[in-house]
Amino acid sequence: MPKPTTDPAALELGVDRTSPIPLYFQLAQQLEAAVGQGRLAPGSLLGNEIELAARLGLSRPTVRQAIQSLVDKGLMVRRRGVGTQVVHSSVRRPLELSSLYDDLEAMGANPATRVLRNTVEPADRATAAALGIAEGSDVHRVERLRYAHGEPLALLRNHLPPGITDLATGRLEATGLYRLLRGSAITLHSARQAVGARLATAQEAAVLGEPEGAALLTMERTTFDDTGRAVEHGSHLYRASRYTFDFQLLVR
Incomplete structure (x- = not known):
């Protein structure tokens, strides 16, 4: 070659x-x-x-x-x-229950992470409903900027029940969230997911390296373990110029 x-x-x-x-x-x-x-x-x-x-x-x-x-x-x-x-070609990712970090690593895209926010705060109504907890309950909020080939690719916002795993910033920047959950003996079983699109705000565009108003792919996902417990709720933004979801459709 x-x-x-x-x-x-x-x-x-x-x-x-x-x-x-x-x-x-x-x-x-x-x-x-x-x-x-x-x-x-x-x-x-x-x-x-x-x-x-x-x-x-x-x-x-x-x-x-x-x-x-x-x-x-x-x-x-x-x-x-x-x-x-x-420039680097667009990341093409199958629409399945997998970790972005693991997928990027498997395709040789040299994933890296910068943690932008890592706090515990009261759950708002939408987050509480997604995680099946009472509104106002404590949740761990994590915001990360995921890189591929040294370029910003996705802005990841996740809410998790506190104490579910060690979410120290250093650990979050060293590997993927799903890998941390599995390392805490949590078996990821299924997820409810919705994919959409919208335009980037000025702040989002600045973080992702896109012009204001650029197209972004959106993904809302709630992941459940093998007991049916919601273990994380994610709200993610992807650069449409660098990222594609792949669907496999079956005829019925």
Whole structure:
């Protein structure tokens, strides 16, 4: 397998002028494949469009159209004063009862966590209903910023019954929440989950590295152990430009 490169000039690119497939699309497909296969490493700069056009014998508008199609897909970004740069591909995650930290680790995305809030406070009405406790009861509130490949990916807010496991900040930043729960002999059995979307507030956008009003995916999840007890209620926000839920649908 070819080694990853940060130099697009090292890639073997070419177009077939006898093909009915548009030239810009041929180039875009080759660049997308190089990114997807790891041959073109994240952080790579594509360089001057004129130079790339001359190398391939294409017009500059053709090259620009190919690159713009990859920018639209979120595989590349145009940075003022820097140029067009390859970014990490979108995280695709199956919609099942799993830990984001574990999923990112399994796909080699180098997960990291920064704890933004870690307190015990009275449960509001919605949290109390989700956890099956009395309104005003103490709950542990944890807010974390989850990174993948060094970039912010998700803002995670969770409420848990106090004393369910050791939720020290250092432990939360070292691993995933579900792993901590399992380490306390809690068997995660099922969850009730809803997925949606909305626009980022100014504060959320600043934390996630998105412009204000950017699209965010939302997920509300209440997780139960094998006794039917609610062990956590999560309200999560994901960057739509970097994150996708995968569904498997069965015909009945």
